[in-house]
Amino acid sequence: MTETAHTGVSHRHWILIAAMLAMFMAAIEVTIVATAMPTIVAELGGFSQFGWVFSVYLLTQAVSVPLYGRLADLWGRKRVFFIGTSLFLLGSVLCGFAPAMSWLILFRAVQGLGAGAIMPLTATIIADVYSPKERAGIQGWLSSVWGVAAVVGPLTGAWIVAHFSWSLVFWVNVPVGIVSMLMLARWFPESRGETRQRLNLAGSGWLMLTVSALLTALLQAQLLGNWAFVLSGVAILSAFMLVRHEKRAPAPLFPLVIWRSRTIVAGNLGNLIIGAAMMGISAFLPTWIQGVNGGTPLQAGSALAMMSIGWPLASTLSGRLMLRTSYRFTAQLGSLLLIAGTALLLTLHVDSGISYAGVAAFVIGTGMGMTSTTFLIAVQNSAEFSVRGICTASVMFSRLLGSAAGTAVMGAVLNYNLAQRLPQHDDPVQQIMAQAQREALSQGSLQHVIGEVASSLHWVFAVSLVIAFASLAVARFIPAKKPE
Incomplete structure (x- = not known):
């Protein structure tokens, strides 16, 4: 698909709005949950596991980001965006039903796996429908969403926990995500490259092991103690295997x-x-x-x-x-x-x-x-x-x-x-x-x-x-x- 074809897409403003809604959904998740966490901990207990509610979300998000990016090139932007966003919304719904802190951590991991698709794919979708000259200004609109979320998120989170159940903190994103998907389904024309390659599963496995070990060692270094060095060694070894595999793979991840x-x-x-x-x-x-x-x-x-x-x-x-x-x-x-x-x-x-x-x-x-x-x-x-x-x-x-x-x-x-x-x-x-x-x-x-x-x-x-x-x-x- 050429740049000229991209800019010929109709209803680009609706595609931009859909992308901004998706970005807002991911951006407000960070601030609204942080505000509500003291209330959630008071009800569910498990304060010692408090840090994992945020760490596991960041970990699974980081692991999945490059995989979604490659899948978007192979399978098409729309399909992969829908998969990731659906997973994010499923995790959000489950978080609201979490009966204990351990379950909340598990469901946050699911939510993070879906969140890994939202930021890169919204930016990619916008790059697909706007010309190189237009992208510079349009990306500013996407970035503005984070400024709004930084103000709206804490206020909304505080208001929700004061008047309703904390579960609503996670559920408030569900209608936003559904509207975004419906708009893209209606107005974004699917496209993909000429390649017929499949996802490099072995490379994906080495990548996930590398990133998981490295981020866990970095994020939980104080808690893990000497085990952080063990995980760092695992990360180095798996990174070596990833590079070695990528050099020989017919369809490298990168x-x-x-x-x-x-x-x-x-x-x-x-x-x-x-x-x-x-x-x-x-x-x-x-x-x-x-x-x-x-x-x-x-x-x-x-x-x-x-x-x-x-x-x-x-x-x-x-x-x-x-x-x-x-x-x-x-x-x-x-x-x-x-x-x-x-x-x-x-x-x-x-x-x-x-x-x-x-x-x-x-x-x-x-x-x-x-x-x-x-x-x-x-x-x-x-x-x-x-x-x-x-x-x-x-x-x-x-x-x-x-x-x-x-x-x-x-x-x-x-x-x-x-x-x-x-x-x-x-x-x-x-x-x-x-x-x-x-x-x-x-x-x-x-x-x-x-x-x-x-x-x-x-x-x-x-x-x-x-x-x-x-x-x-x-x-x-x-x-x-x-x-x-």
């Missing part, structure tokens, strides 16, 4: 054309970096606000929301900027904004206001929105139709992998610094975040612990800054030309 393109490789590296840098703010800025500044969860959430507002605004702007300058200039500008915002985090001190943290989050969000959109558009515009699905999915997968790696690395940096600075304190962050434990400390002890936690967090932000500089280096490898 066609060689992907790795021969400097733009596609740079796009994946860029999103890996963005995912890692993002965790410096998403995971640790709330700790600063609530622990060091003594703020409330609402204030921490409000500061983070500034990042989610800056992201879609910059994503939309980057589309116009690319058309007037180049991919490279836009990505480099976004990287500079990311560096500036992360540098602002290093200037935070104990007496800094919440608004200052919000400004830093906004600047970081603009940098991430500009770089991520530019990398994605550059990759999609350089990819042939027959591999566009897996290329788009690889970009999404890289960001997920970067998020997991960033969380693990920065968490280790924080824990190491706390152990060196406050060896006599058991979980000092919890001591200053829990109101009862905070009030139990003497004024001198409290100020000492706060100061040492602040210094430890500064090291986390310093690591995030180094990662942000890496995005500027990677931006040099994408084309210095406009979308055509």
